[in-house]
Amino acid sequence: MQEINHVAVLDFGSQYTQLIVRRVRELGYFAKLYATEDFPNIGKPGAIILSGGPRSTSELDAPDIDFEALKGFGVPVLGVCYGMQLLNIKFGGSVASSNRREYGPAALTTVTDEALYEGVSQNSQVWMSHSDTVKILPDCAKVIATNQHGTPVSLKWGNSFYGIQFHPEVTHSHQGIRILHNFLLQCGELAPFHIEDFKRELIENIRTTVGSKQVVCGVSGGVDSTVLAVLLNEAGVNVRAIFVDQGLMRKNEGDEVRNNFHRMGVEIETVDASERFLTALSGVDDPEKKRKIIGELFVDVFWDAVGNAEMLAQGTLYPDVIESASNAKSKASKIKTHHNRVDRILELQEQGKVLEPLAELFKDEVRALGTSLGIPQDILMRHPFPGPGLAVRCPGIITEDRLEIIRECDAIFISRLKEYGWYDKVWQAYAGLVPVKTVGVKGDERSYEWAITLRAVVSEDAMTADWVELPSALLRETSNRILNEVKGVNRVLYDISTKPPASIEWE
Numbered sequence: 051m052q053e054i055n056h057v058a059v060l061d062f063g064s065q066y067t068q069l070i071v072r073r074v075r076e077l078g079y080f081a082k083l084y085a086t087e088d089f090p091n092i093g094k095p096g097a098i099i100l101s102g103g104p105r106s107t108s109e110l111d112a113p114d115i116d117f118e119a120l121k122g123f124g125v126p127v128l129g130v131c132y133g134m135q136l137l138n139i140k141f142g143g144s145v146a147s148s149n150r151r152e153y154g155p156a157a158l159t160t161v162t163d164e165a166l167y168e169g170v171s172q173n174s175q176v177w178m179s180h181s182d183t184v185k186i187l188p189d190c191a192k193v194i195a196t197n198q199h200g201t202p203v204s205l206k207w208g209n210s211f212y213g214i215q216f217h218p219e220v221t222h223s224h225q226g227i228r229i230l231h232n233f234l235l236q237c238g239e240l241a242p243f244h245i246e247d248f249k250r251e252l253i254e255n256i257r258t259t260v261g262s263k264q265v266v267c268g269v270s271g272g273v274d275s276t277v278l279a280v281l282l283n284e285a286g287v288n289v290r291a292i293f294v295d296q297g298l299m300r301k302n303e304g305d306e307v308r309n310n311f312h313r314m315g316v317e318i319e320t321v322d323a324s325e326r327f328l329t330a331l332s333g334v335d336d337p338e339k340k341r342k343i344i345g346e347l348f349v350d351v352f353w354d355a356v357g358n359a360e361m362l363a364q365g366t367l368y369p370d371v372i373e374s375a376s377n378a379k380s381k382a383s384k385i386k387t388h389h390n391r392v393d394r395i396l397e398l399q400e401q402g403k404v405l406e407p408l409a410e411l412f413k414d415e416v417r418a419l420g421t422s423l424g425i426p427q428d429i430l431m432r433h434p435f436p437g438p439g440l441a442v443r444c445p446g447i448i449t450e451d452r453l454e455i456i457r458e459c460d461a462i463f464i465s466r467l468k469e470y471g472w473y474d475k476v477w478q479a480y481a482g483l484v485p486v487k488t489v490g491v492k493g494d495e496r497s498y499e500w501a502i503t504l505r506a507v508v509s510e511d512a513m514t515a516d517w518v519e520l521p522s523a524l525l526r527e528t529s530n531r532i533l534n535e536v537k538g539v540n541r542v543l544y545d546i547s548t549k550p551p552a553s554i555e556w557e
């Protein structure tokens with residue numbers, strides 16, 4: 051996107067910085083995050099937000115920016131938490147260090163008629179997370195809001211510099227979005243964020259960057275790589291989309307992926323490497339070894355198929371970029387791959403041959419882009435599926451028989467979820483095999499057969515997850531069908547573990 055009249059968010063290291071960008075985009079404006087080291091190279095913003103941060107302004111090497119340059123932009127500035135403290139110092143005031151952290155809710159009391167707090171109720175809950183506080187206020191400062199004890203939590207310096215001690219970007223600040231919106235309304239005309247415009251610009255950029263070269267991308271059938279491949283196709287560049295079947299896919303998955311792409315007008319190349327994977331995994335029951343084998347073999351198989359790539363496209367998303375930018379203090383984006391050997395990609399990246407068109411988007415924005423590209427909703431709303439496939443749902447050794455059992459049980463469970471209208475309500479659901487044979491009776495005989503575990507979780511971001519209380523009729527029907535239709539299974543369990551401590555997958 052062109053960096054004109056956008057909202058520039060300067061990252062002072064807060065864990066919430068990414069949320070500020072999100073919120074501004076949710077409000078319909080284009081926002082972009084910058085490392086403080088890049089300042090003042092931030093294009094021509096229409097507004098600037100200084101984020102919070104974990105450091106104290108009193109530290110010798112505390113993050114800082116050139117104040118004259120900041121004023122030079124001549125646009126409204128909002129300092130959040132650390133950002134507010136820094137502005138107070140810049141305007142000639144001071145900040146008191148403290149070892150005690152104020153963390154949690156506070157009641158906001160506005161003390162003037164500032165537009166920043168228009169429509170915000172008195173005593174509205176705001177969320178604090180800081181140790182230092184502003185101490186001496188410069189002459190040009192006025193207090194525009196306090197907490198319930200009368201301590202200033204919001205300042206205005208001159209006409210267009212605002213500060214807030216709390217975090218408007220977190221949902222615990224009940225009217226935080228309104229406050230951010232009020233700030234943006236002070237900023238004249240800002241660049242809007244419409245996915246349609248964004249798509250057009252992405253396509254233009256892809257055409258210019260790629261020209262007549264060939265671009266290769268790996269498609270897994272998942273949302274990110276699907277949107278990427280369809281976008282490249284829409285841009286009309288010469289694209290090779292490669293799908294590796296490692297033999298660890300769900301029932302009919304390979305065909306489904308091929309058909310899905312076909313109906314979207316993208317032909318994909320399938321590399322059937324299932325035998326190589328299953329042979330390499332034969333007899334291995336250690337989860338870490340299994341992952342390593344799969345990861346390394348994937349890289350070999352994928353790059354064999356790629357050959358000499360002129361360019362490689364990756365479905366890196368914004369959170370991946372931000373994570374590495376703030377952690378490693380480097381501009382290099384995290385390599386989006388579930389494999390640990392990425393030398394080839396790094397090499398290509400150094401040569402400027404890696405294209406990451408989705409790198410400015412969040413997951414829901416990628417879905418919106420997918421919708422605007424005409425990708426059917428059933429593909430965009432697909433549950434996440436791990437790179438190592440069914441291997442992580444098959445603890446112990448992996449055999450074709452065990453995989454087949456998982457495939458059948460999973461297909462039954464997923465079809466029941468869809469039938470009962472629960473598929474779209476859960477984040478992820480699957481059947482896995484518990485590698486113990488338990489006793490049962492079939493006819494007059496005892497039988498010793500596998501136990502199957504069903505898992506369905508809700509989650510916001512896969513970092514934490516809760517199990518879903520599915521209707522018992524759905525569970526009963528799934529269990530009955532599995533026990534009647536799938537040979538080798540005599541017991542069905544439902545996994546009621548939260549993450550943490552359990553993880554979403556079994557391995």
Ligand SMILES: Nc1ncnc2c1ncn2[C@@H]1O[C@H](COP(=O)(O)OP(=O)(O)OP(=O)(O)O)[C@@H](O)[C@H]1O
Nearest residue numbers: 268269270272273274275292293294365387388437
């Ligand atoms: N079976 C596969 N065949 C080809 N490429 C793959 C395959 N699995 C993964 N990839 C590539 O590796 C990238 C990262 O895989 P990962 O499993 O982490 O998925 P992801 O980050 O959820 O992305 P997606 O939504 O595209 O699956 C994918 O975006 C895709 O480009």
